[in-house]
Amino acid sequence: MLLLQQVVNGVMLGSTYSLIAIGYTLVFGVLHLIHLAHGEVFMIGAFVALQVVLLAGGGLGTALPAAAVASATVGVLIYLVAVKPIMARKGHLFAPMISTIGAGLVLQELATRIFGGEQVGFPVQMESHVWHVGGITITSVQVVILTVSLGLMLALHLFVTMTRVGMAMRATAESMVISHSLGIRSDRIILLTFAIASALAGIAGVLVGMSFNSISPYMGVDMGIKGLAAMLLGGLGNVYGAMLGGLVIGVVEVISVGYLSSSYRDAFAFFVIIAVLLFRPRGIFGSTAHVEG
Amino acid sequence: MLDPYIESILIFVGINIVLSLSLYLPVSAGLLSLGQGGFMAIGAYVSGYMTSVMEMPFWLALLAGGVVAGLVGLLVGIPSLRIKGVYLIIMTMGFGEIVRVFYLNFEPTGAASGMGGIPVHTTLPVVALVTACVLFLCYQIRGSRIGRALEAVREDELAAEVIGINLTQVKVAIFGLGAAVAGIGGCLFAHYATFIDPGQFGFQRSAEIFIMVVLGGMGNFVGAAIGAVVLTILPELLRIGGMQEWRMTFFGVLLVIIMIVRPLGLIGARR
Numbered sequence: 001m002l003l004l005q006q007v008v009n010g011v012m013l014g015s016t017y018s019l020i021a022i023g024y025t026l027v028f029g030v031l032h033l034i035h036l037a038h039g040e041v042f043m044i045g046a047f048v049a050l051q052v053v054l055l056a057g058g059g060l061g062t063a064l065p066a067a068a069v070a071s072a073t074v075g076v077l078i079y080l081v082a083v084k085p086i087m088a089r090k091g092h093l094f095a096p097m098i099s100t101i102g103a104g105l106v107l108q109e110l111a112t113r114i115f116g117g118e119q120v121g122f123p124v125q126m127e128s129h130v131w132h133v134g135g136i137t138i139t140s141v142q143v144v145i146l147t148v149s150l151g152l153m154l155a156l157h158l159f160v161t162m163t164r165v166g167m168a169m170r171a172t173a174e175s176m177v178i179s180h181s182l183g184i185r186s187d188r189i190i191l192l193t194f195a196i197a198s199a200l201a202g203i204a205g206v207l208v209g210m211s212f213n214s215i216s217p218y219m220g221v222d223m224g225i226k227g228l229a230a231m232l233l234g235g236l237g238n239v240y241g242a243m244l245g246g247l248v249i250g251v252v253e254v255i256s257v258g259y260l261s262s263s264y265r266d267a268f269a270f271f272v273i274i275a276v277l278l279f280r281p282r283g284i285f286g287s288t289a290h291v292e293g
Numbered sequence: 294m295l296d297p298y299i300e301s302i303l304i305f306v307g308i309n310i311v312l313s314l315s316l317y318l319p320v321s322a323g324l325l326s327l328g329q330g331g332f333m334a335i336g337a338y339v340s341g342y343m344t345s346v347m348e349m350p351f352w353l354a355l356l357a358g359g360v361v362a363g364l365v366g367l368l369v370g371i372p373s374l375r376i377k378g379v380y381l382i383i384m385t386m387g388f389g390e391i392v393r394v395f396y397l398n399f400e401p402t403g404a405a406s407g408m409g410g411i412p413v414h415t416t417l418p419v420v421a422l423v424t425a426c427v428l429f430l431c432y433q434i435r436g437s438r439i440g441r442a443l444e445a446v447r448e449d450e451l452a453a454e455v456i457g458i459n460l461t462q463v464k465v466a467i468f469g470l471g472a473a474v475a476g477i478g479g480c481l482f483a484h485y486a487t488f489i490d491p492g493q494f495g496f497q498r499s500a501e502i503f504i505m506v507v508l509g510g511m512g513n514f515v516g517a518a519i520g521a522v523v524l525t526i527l528p529e530l531l532r533i534g535g536m537q538e539w540r541m542t543f544f545g546v547l548l549v550i551i552m553i554v555r556p557l558g559l560i561g562a563r564r
Contacts (some may be wrong), residue, residue, distance in 0.1 A: 034379060036500075085553045094325070095556040098507045101500055102548030109541040225390065225496060232383045267394035270387030277384050278372055 005136050006258045007251055012142045012211070014250020015149035019204035020227030021234065021242035022156065023197030029173035029237040030186075030193050031087065033096050037078055037104035038201055039224020043217060044107060045071035045202025046209040047115050050122060060144065060206075067202035075198025076191055078103045104220070111217035119216040122209040145207045152200060153243050160239065169193060173237060222266070229269050233276055234285055241285035248272070300417055306525045307420035308481045313505040313521035314427050315475035317514050320506060321440075322467045323447035324373055328385030329475045329502045331392035334494035335362040336476025337483035338402050341411040344484065351414040351484065355423075358480035359473040366472020370465040389499045396491040407490025415485035423481060427474055431514040443467060475502075508551060510558025519559055 020042055027035045048070035049063040056062060082103040086096045129140040160166035171179040172189045180186045208223065209215040230249050234241020249269045256268035295303075316329050340358035343349040369388055373381055402408045434440045442463050445453035454460050483489050501524070509520020527547065531540050551559070 028379075034382070082549045082552075086556050089553075089556050094507055095552045095558075098504055099549045099552040101504060102545040102552070105545030105548070106542050109539070109545070113539075221496065225386065228383055229387065232380065236379060263398045264394055267391045270391050273387050274372070274384060277376055277380060 002258070003255075006255050008136055008138065008142070010251030010254035011247055012145050012250070013254060014230075014247035015146055015153075016204045016207050016211075016246075017223075017226050017230045017250050018243045018246025019149050019152065019200045019207075020223060021230035021246045022153070022239055023201045024227055024231040025234070025237055025239055025242040026169075026193050026197040028231070029239075030169070030176065030190055031083070031096075033083065033087075033100070034228070035078075035083075035100050035197075036097060036224070037082075037100040037107060038075075038197070038227065039220030039222075040104040040107035040111075041071050041075050041078070041198045041220075042201040042205045042208075042223055042227075043111060043215070043220035044074050044205070045198075046122075046205030046215040046219070047111055047217075049202070049206045050120065050209070050215060051115075060210075063206050064148070064203055067206045068199040069202075071202025071205070072195040072199040074107070075194045075201070079191065079194040108217050108220070115217065119214045121213050122206075122215060141211055145211055148203065148207060152203065156196070156200075156239065165189075165192065226269060229273050233273055238285040244285070295417070302525065302529055304415060304417055304420050304485055306522055307417075307424040308415075308478055308485070309505060309521040309525045310424050310518045311427050311478040311481065312475060312502045313509070313517045314431055314514060315471045315473075315478055316502050316506045317431065317511070317517035318434075318471035318474060319468045320511050320517075321434075321447060321514075322443040322464055323377075323450075324370075324464060324468055325378070325382050325503075326385040326468075326471070327382050327496075327499045327503055328369070328387075328389035328392075329471070330494040330496065330498035331385075331389035332362040332366055332472040332475035333479035333482065333498065333502075334392050334396055334491065335365055336479030337489050337494065338396060338399075338408065338479075339476070340480035341408055341483040341489060342402055344414065345408070345411045351412075355477060355480045359477040362476020362479070363469045363473030366475075367465055367469035369472070370468030373468055374461060374464055386496065386499065389494075389496060393491045393495050396494075403490075405491070407488055409488040411483050411487045411489065413484060413487055415481045420481060420485075423477065427477070428514070428518065430474075435514065439463070504548065508548070508558055510560035512558070512560065516558055516560030523559065 020038065023038055023041075024035060027033055027038070045067035049067035052066040053059075053063050078100065082099045083096050086099055131138045160170055168179065168184045169189055169192065171182070171184055172186050172193075176186050179189075204223075205215070208219070226249060227246070230245035231242050232245070233248060234243070234245030249272065252268055252272050253265050257265045260268075312329060312333060315332070316326060319326055336358035339361045340351075340354035343354040343357055344351055369385070372384065376384060396402060397405050434443070442453070442458045445456070445458055446460060446463055450460060479494070482493075486493075505520040505524045506517045507520070508524060509518065510516030528540055528544055531543050
C-alpha cells in the first residue's frame with residue numbers, strides 16, 4: 001500500500017516534469033535547440049500568476065491563464081531576441097544554446113529585482129479535501145494537478161494529430177526545408193511552438209508553486225534540469241516520450257525518497273538516465289535520427 | 294605590491310583559464326561536457342581534504358586532486374563512446390549533479406555545511422605556473438600526433454577509424470585528461486577560497502565553463518583561454534561601471550549579443 005501511495009505521489013510530481021519536458025521536446029523538435037532558459041520561463045509563469053492573483057484576486061481560474069499568457073509571451077520574446085538572430089547566421093551548433101543561457105540569467109535577475117529573492121508562499125489555496133481510497137490518501141491539490149496536466153497532454157495530443165496546424169508542426173519538426181517548400185510557414189510554426197511550449201511551462205509553474213506552496217526566482221534551475229532529464233529519457237523531440245519520461249522520473253524520485261534516502265533525491269533521476277543511456281542511448285521512444293547530435 | 298583586488302582577479306583569470314582548457318581538451322575531439330563542475334568538485338574536495346585534514350604538502354594534493362578527477366573522468370568517458378552530441382551533454386550534466394549531491398551528503402567533508410579551514414596555497418605565482426603548464430600542454434598536444442588524431446576524430450569519426458586511429462583510446466584518454474585538468478582547477482580554487490561547499494560546483498559552474506569555451510571559440514585552445522579571460526574580467530568591469538545591481542542582467546545581455554555578432558566565438562574556428 002505504501003508503494004502504491006508513493007507511485008500516486010510520484011505520478012503527480014512527474015506530471016509537472018512532463019509538462020516542462022514537453023516544452024523542451026517541442027522546441028528541440030523544430031529547431032534542434034536545447035532551450036536552456038525554459039526553466040526560467042516556468043519560473044516567470046509562477047511569479048506572474050502570483051502577482052495577478054494578489055492584485056486581482058481569483059483562484060486557479062485566473063492563475064492558470066495568466067501564467068500561460070505571460071510565459072508564452074516571454075518564450076516568444078526569447079525566441080525573437082535571443083534565438084532567431086543567431087539561427088539566421090551560420091554559426092556554432094551551440095551558439096543559440098549559449099544565448100538562451102544568457103536569456104535565462106537575465107530573466108532570473110529580473111525576477112529577483114522585481115519580485116524579491118526570497119521564497120514566497122503561493123496564495124492559491126483551495127479547501128483541501130482529503131480522500132482515502134483503499135488506504136491511499138489523495139488530496140484535492142493532487143487531483144487538480146493531475147487533471148490539469150493530463151488534460152493538457154491530451155489536448156496537445158489531439159492538437160498535433162487532429163488539426164491542420166498541428167500537422168504542420170509535425171511536418172516542420174520532421175524537416176523544416178521540405179515543409180517550407182511545401183508552403184508551410186515555418187516562421188509562424190516556430191513561434192507557435194515556442195508559445196505552446198512556454199505556456200505549458202507557465203502552467204507547470206503554477207502547479208508546482210501550488211503543490212510545494214513556495215516559489216523563488218531560482219526554482220527554474222532545478223526544474224529545468226529535471227525537465228531536460230525527462231526529455232532525454234523519453235527520447236529527444238518525442239512528445240509522448242517526454243510525457244512518459246517525466247512520469248518515470250517523478251515516480252523514481254518519490255520512491256527513492258521513500259525507500260532509500262531523501263538526501264539523494266536529486267541524484268536518483270540521473271542514475272536512471274545514465275543507466276537508460278548506457279543500454280538504450282536514444283531514450284525510450286527516440287529515433288536514431290538525433291543520436292548523431 | 295599588487296593591489297589585492299587586482300591580484301584576486303588575476304588569480305581567478307588563471308583558474309578560469311585552467312577550467313576552460315579542461316573543457317577544451319574533450320571538445321577538441323568533439324566531446325562536449327556540461328559536467329566539468331563535477332570534476333572540479335572532486336579535485337577541490339580531494340586536495341582540500343589532504344591539505345587541511347591530513348596536512349599533506351600542497352603539490353602532492355594538487356597532483357592527487359588531478360589524478361583522482363582524471364580517473365573518475367576515465368570511468369565517465371567510457372559511456373561517451375556510445376553517445377554523442379546532445380545526449381552526451383545531458384549525461385555529463387547528470388554526472389555533475391550526482392557529484393554535487395554526493396558531496397552534499399558526504400559527512401567527512403562537511404556535507405551541506407561545506408568544508409572550511411583549507412590553507413591558502415594558491416598565490417599568483419602558483420596559478421601562473423600551473424596555467425602556463427596547462428597552456429603548454431595544449432600547445433604541445435595540438436602539434437603532435439595525438440592532436441592530429443583528435444582533430445580527425447572531431448571532423449569525421451568514421452574516416453578517423455578507417456585510417457587507423459583507435460577511437461576508444463583517443464576519446465577515453467582525452468576525456469580523462471580534461472577531467473584531470475578540471476580537478477587541478479578545482480584544487481587551485483579550493484586553496485584560494487579556503488572554504489568550499491557543494492553549491493559552488495553545481496550546474497551554474499559547469500555552464501560557466503561551457504560558456505567560456507563557446508564564447509572564445511571552440512576551434513583552438515587560445516580561443517578557450519581568451520573566453521576565460523573575458524568571462525572573468527567582464528563582470529568585474531560592470532562592477533566598476535556602477536552597474537553592480539544589474540551585473541548579471543548585463544552579463545546575460547552581452548552573452549546574447551556576442552553570440553549574435555560572433556556566433557563562432559570571439560576567436561572563431563581557425564584551425
